[in-house]
Amino acid sequence: MDARVKPGHDESWIRKGGLGTMICLRINEEGADLRVTRDELHMLNNALNEVCNGVHIHEDAFQTRLAFERSDLRALLAQIGGLLPQARN
Incomplete structure (x- = not known):
């Protein structure tokens, strides 16, 4: 890259x-x-979803490892997820 x-x-x-x-x-x-392209928007959404909901990172280590609270990343995930229906048009 x-x-x-x-x-x-x-x-x-x-x-x-x-x-x-x-x-x-x-x-x-x-x-x-x-x-970003529609595919890149989906990649960001999927990656955030995995970090927030898929991969197990203990709450005590989450902010240390990612520099943000899980709730902050979930809020960003919701914002990006809200854009996906528009990106399908």
Whole structure:
């Protein structure tokens, strides 16, 4: 995977390959605006679902290993899951 920062460009980096093309439209200290394909959105949803509900990580170790509370990841999972019906159109 090749991810190169292009100073002064709105599209900071582009990752090509795999199932699609994820594009970072903007990134700064507040966060990042990403464009992902429908398949990539499903991959993110499935990975978060496995982390939150599939793989057993004891509650005491969850935040230490992932740097976030399980409830925070479940909230993100719900947000991404809410986008999936729109992505099927």
